[in-house]
Amino acid sequence: MDKTWNNKAWFMVLPVLVLVAFSAVIPLMTVVNYSLQDTFGSNVFFWAGTEWFQQVLGSPRFWNAMGRNLIFSFIILAIEVPLGILIALNMPRRGWGVPVCLVLMALPLLIPWNVVGTIWQVFGRTDIGLLGYYVDRAGIDYNYVRDPYDAWVTVILMDVWHWTSLVVLLSYAGLVSIPDAFYQAAKIDGASRWAVFRYIQLPKMNRVLLIAILLRFMDSFMIYTEPFVVTGGGPGNSTTFLSIDLVKLALGEFNLGQAAAMSLVYFLIILLLSWIFYTVMTNREAGN
Amino acid sequence: MARIDLDHIRQSYVEHPRSPDDYALKEVKHTFADGGAYALLGPSGCGKTTLLNIISGLLRPTEGRILFDGRDVSALSTQERNIAQVFQFPVVYDTMTVRENLAFPLRNRGVPKAEIDRKVAEIIDMIDLGDWADRKAQRLTADQKQKISLGRGLVRSDVNAILFDEPLTVIDPHMKWMLRSQLKVLHKRFGLTMVYVTHDQTEALTFADTVAVMYDGQIVQIGTPAELFERPSHTFVGYFIGSPGMNVLPAKVEGNLARIGERTVRLPGRPGGNAAAITELGVRPEHVRVGREGMPVAIAKVEDIGRHRIVHAALDGHQIAAIVPEEAELPAEAHISFDPAGINLYADSWRVEMGA
Numbered sequence: 001m002d003k004t005w006n007n008k009a010w011f012m013v014l015p016v017l018v019l020v021a022f023s024a025v026i027p028l029m030t031v032v033n034y035s036l037q038d039t040f041g042s043n044v045f046f047w048a049g050t051e052w053f054q055q056v057l058g059s060p061r062f063w064n065a066m067g068r069n070l071i072f073s074f075i076i077l078a079i080e081v082p083l084g085i086l087i088a089l090n091m092p093r094r095g096w097g098v099p100v101c102l103v104l105m106a107l108p109l110l111i112p113w114n115v116v117g118t119i120w121q122v123f124g125r126t127d128i129g130l131l132g133y134y135v136d137r138a139g140i141d142y143n144y145v146r147d148p149y150d151a152w153v154t155v156i157l158m159d160v161w162h163w164t165s166l167v168v169l170l171s172y173a174g175l176v177s178i179p180d181a182f183y184q185a186a187k188i189d190g191a192s193r194w195a196v197f198r199y200i201q202l203p204k205m206n207r208v209l210l211i212a213i214l215l216r217f218m219d220s221f222m223i224y225t226e227p228f229v230v231t232g233g234g235p236g237n238s239t240t241f242l243s244i245d246l247v248k249l250a251l252g253e254f255n256l257g258q259a260a261a262m263s264l265v266y267f268l269i270i271l272l273l274s275w276i277f278y279t280v281m282t283n284r285e286a287g288n
Numbered sequence: 289m290a291r292i293d294l295d296h297i298r299q300s301y302v303e304h305p306r307s308p309d310d311y312a313l314k315e316v317k318h319t320f321a322d323g324g325a326y327a328l329l330g331p332s333g334c335g336k337t338t339l340l341n342i343i344s345g346l347l348r349p350t351e352g353r354i355l356f357d358g359r360d361v362s363a364l365s366t367q368e369r370n371i372a373q374v375f376q377f378p379v380v381y382d383t384m385t386v387r388e389n390l391a392f393p394l395r396n397r398g399v400p401k402a403e404i405d406r407k408v409a410e411i412i413d414m415i416d417l418g419d420w421a422d423r424k425a426q427r428l429t430a431d432q433k434q435k436i437s438l439g440r441g442l443v444r445s446d447v448n449a450i451l452f453d454e455p456l457t458v459i460d461p462h463m464k465w466m467l468r469s470q471l472k473v474l475h476k477r478f479g480l481t482m483v484y485v486t487h488d489q490t491e492a493l494t495f496a497d498t499v500a501v502m503y504d505g506q507i508v509q510i511g512t513p514a515e516l517f518e519r520p521s522h523t524f525v526g527y528f529i530g531s532p533g534m535n536v537l538p539a540k541v542e543g544n545l546a547r548i549g550e551r552t553v554r555l556p557g558r559p560g561g562n563a564a565a566i567t568e569l570g571v572r573p574e575h576v577r578v579g580r581e582g583m584p585v586a587i588a589k590v591e592d593i594g595r596h597r598i599v600h601a602a603l604d605g606h607q608i609a610a611i612v613p614e615e616a617e618l619p620a621e622a623h624i625s626f627d628p629a630g631i632n633l634y635a636d637s638w639r640v641e642m643g644a
Contacts, residue, residue, distance in 0.1 A: 184346050185379040187366045189440060190396035199381040199392075 034260035052261035062262060064237070065245040066269075072152075072241060073220040076159045080216060081209070083160070084167025089201070091172055102172075105165040113162075117229025120158040124230070144231060148238035155227045155239055162226065163216060170212040174205035210281045214274060221270055242266055290356040290448040290481060292320040292343060297352035299338055305350065312338050313349070314505040320449070322357075323479040325472070327496035329486060331528065334502045336485045340451050343483065344371045356448055372441040373451040377458060378433035382426040386417050389425050390439050397444075411439045414470065431459040438467065442474060449481040456491065468495055489529050501525045517572070519632065521639045526570045526632070532598060532609045534632075535576065539569035541633065549604040551583045556628040557642040565635040573598065575630025576610035578618060582625030587618065 035052050037045040056062050091101045108116070124144050126132040135142040144154040178200060186196045224243040227233065233240035233248070240248070246266065250259035299313035308314055313335045320326055328336040341347040343354065345366040353362045361369050372393075381389050390408045399407075412421050415435040420428065425436060434455065441450050452471075456464045472495065475482055486492050492499050493513040500510045501524070508522040509515075520526035526534030539546045539553075541563045546553045548569065559566060578599055585601040585608065592614075599610045601622065610624060633640045 179377065181375040181377060181379050184341075184366075184373070185375060185437070185440075187346065188344065188371065188373045189393040190367045191392070192396065195396065199383060203382045 031260045031263055034256050035264055038257050048257060052257040053265070055258055056262045056265055061237075061245065062265075065240055065242045068239070069221055069223075069241045072156070072223070073217055075156055076163070076220050077213060077216055079156070079160050080164045080167050081213060084164050084212070085171050085205070085209075087164070087168045088171035088175055089197070091168070093176060102169070105168050105172075108162050108165050109169075111162075113225040114229055116158065116162050117226040120154060120161075120226070121230045124154050146235055148235055151231045151235060151239050154230060158226055158230065159220065159223070163219070166215065167209075167212045170208040171205050174208040175201060178204050210278075213281070214277055217277060218270060218274055221273070291322040291358075292449060292481065292483075293353075293355040293358070294318045294320075294339075294343070295353040295355060297339070297342060297349045297354070299335070299342060299347065300350045311350075312505055313342075316352075316507055318500065318507060318510065320481055320483060323481055324498060325475050325482045325484070325496050327484045327486060327492035327499045328502055329489060329492040329499050329528070330502035331487055335505045336502050337453055339502070340373070340453055340483065340485050343449070344373045344451050345369045346373075370444075370446065370448050371451060372444055372447045372449075374437050374441040374453065374455040376454040378430060378437045380425040380428070380433045380436050382424070384425055385422050386425055386428070386436060387412065387421045389436050390443050393440055393444055407443055407445070411443050414442070414474075415439045431463055434458055435467070438471075445478060447480070449483060452482070452484040452486075454486050454488075455484075456486075464491075471495065489531075493529075501528065503528070518630075519639065520570065523568060523570060523634050523637045526572070530572055530574075532573055534570045534572045535608045536568050536570045536634070537603070537606050537608070538567060539633070541566045546631075546633070548583075548606070551604065553583075553626055553631070554628065555631060555633070555642060559633050559640045559642050561640055562635070563640075566633050566640055567636070568634040570632040570634055571626045571630050573609040573611040575627040576608065577625050577627065578610050578612050578616070578622055579625070580619050580621075580623055582623040585622055585624050587622050590618070 036048060036050075038048045038051075039045050087105075091105075092098055111119070123129045124132045124142075126136040126143055132142060132144075141147075142150050144150045182200050183196065186200060191199070222243055223241055224247070227239050227241060228244055228247075231239045233244045243266075246259060246262055249255050249262060294316050297313060297316045298311055300311045302310040305311055316339060328339060330336050338347065342349045345361070345364060345368075349362070353360055355361065356369065381392060384392065387408055390411050391404050394404045394407060412418055415438060417432065417435060417439075420432065425433065428436070438455060441452075456467060459467065468491065471482070471484075474480070484492070484495050486495075493516075497512065498510060499513060499516055500507045501516065501522075502508065503522065503524040509520065509525045511519075511521075516525055516529050520529065520534060523534070523536050526536065537548050539548050541547075541555070541559055544555045544558050546555055546569050553569070578601075583603060585603045587599055587601045589600040591598040591600070596614055597612050597616075599612055599618065599622075601608050601610065601624065603624065608624070612618070633642065
């Protein structure tokens with residue numbers, strides 16, 4: 001094919017280039033800048049080399065936050081994905097129930113994240129919160145401010161409440177794209193309910209589930225606002241996830257160099273894990 | 289294998305049907321004989337797929353009963369009716385291999401493994417997918433997928449009937465021909481009751497011994513291909529079957545003469561019943577002769593389709609088509625006449641018998 005070379009075409013991408021430069025490249029380079037140098041303010045910098053990176057990777061504090069974050073992501077994926085599929089399977093396919101269900105499902109996704117945090121912060125309080133009060137009255141010892149276990153339960157419940165809808169909506173989109181003929185053929189072939197799910201519905205949901213898992217993993221691995229509002233990372237450090245730790249380091253302790261190094265490591269980990277997820281899942285699909 | 293009786297079946301998609309127009313199926317009463325090969329022919333929206341889904345049990349009819357060998361199965365599920373059905377668009381189980389796809393209906397019914405292997409091998413051979421047997425079905429082309437769908441329909445030999453819902457739509461013409469012949473062979477070999485829904489007259493006429501033409505929610509004529517061609521009992525059948533379809537002209541009958549505008553046509557006999565009710569005369573293009581005698585017409589267009597030519601002309605403002613041989617000459621001042629044996633008369637669209 002003949003290509004026409006016209007250098008004016010570069011002008012067409014220029015606005016986007018400028019936009020991306022200001023919103024992503026320049027801030028990122030600033031972070032790289034901080035991660036390799038030390039400063040005591042007044043714009044004086046000393047070369048630090050890999051020192052910050054060594055400190056971050058050598059600190060148990062970083063690995064603890066990382067471990068908590070991985071466990072958190074694993075738990076919410078293990079709950080939200082099956083639960084989301086289950087809800088999507090039971091949603092109506094036609095009639096007035098469809099818009100009602102869709103709107104109900106979309107509601108949690110429309111609430112600003114800090115508001116979600118505030119809702120659950122109040123919801124779980126044992127003195128005035130609807131949940132906390134009645135759980136406490138029922139004789140179960142529940143206090144997310146004091147007990148790390150209760151704090152985890154609260155944060156996980158909140159995330160499930162907030163984000164299962166996303167899995168539901170994506171799965172539902174996959175389900176409604178299946179033509180009726182498939183279900184009819186399954187009836188003719190005498191397939192059981194389980195076989196219909198296993199051989200018709202699940203394969204058709206494959207792609208959207210991949211997206212759902214990827215999105216949920218990335219988001220949960222970067223979670224900040226909601227647990228910050230509810231528990232502030234406590235009690236102790238029990239709900240201090242990576243991003244909360246990062247903010248503590250950068251803004252609480254003003255340790256800019258180490259924070260910059262940590263954020264780069266953090267970024268690379270998310271990139272790497274997402275890439276592994278994606279490759280494994282697409283390969284499995286292609287390998288079939 | 290079974291005889292299938294449709295006992296006054298009516299189907300409506302409206303919740304409380306009142307007028308006849310609310311019914312997708314107006315009233316169907318018909319028997320499919322055991323081991324017969326039937327075609328349901330009609331344009332889209334005439335209710336043929338609805339009728340098929342009622343037979344297979346995917347749909348419950350609003351009114352009426354379905355009997356298999358005299359046993360009422362109206363309340364039974366698709367699975368209990370033991371029916372095989374092949375759909376218009378290929379349905380395959382993507383994650384299974386071709387072999388597993390074909391084994392699926394048998395496995396669900398707990399057929400012993402040795403038996404499954406034997407049947408599946410036989411079907412794979414028949415649909416000619418031997419080289420693909422252990423590949424995932426997802427990778428196959430549309431017509432290969434449709435062959436799997438057909439195969440899944442044919443793999444159970446104990447079914448009461450096999451229903452086909454325009455199964456060859458996505459298959460290319462050459463393959464269509466082969467698959468259709470294979471279906472015929474199968475029908476002869478196993479004596480299965482087969483019902484084949486299509487809007488393609490060639491497909492219907494070559495597949496079936498008996499063709500039921502459906503129009504607007506009812507079966508308008510049931511007959512052999514020859515009967516449908518020579519004696520269409522409804523003007524729709526005349527129009528729908530044949531290429532081009534039957535010419536239908538407004539006409540009045542007096543004795544054994546029909547008047548079309550100012551022209552007069554001699555009929556082969558006197559119509560029985562109420563001759564005054566007759567409003568239309570039908571004659572197939574094959575029975576229209578173009579020459580120097582008869583009624584003067586203005587030729588509008590001549591299509592040469594290879595085997596013969598189709599002449600489109602106007603007779604006193606009415607469109608009329610005639611089929612003439614390739615070598616026949618067309619006179620400058622053309623006239624047409626009708627072969628008396630090819631004339632049919634219609635009252636309110638339904639055919640009126642003529643006596644000698």
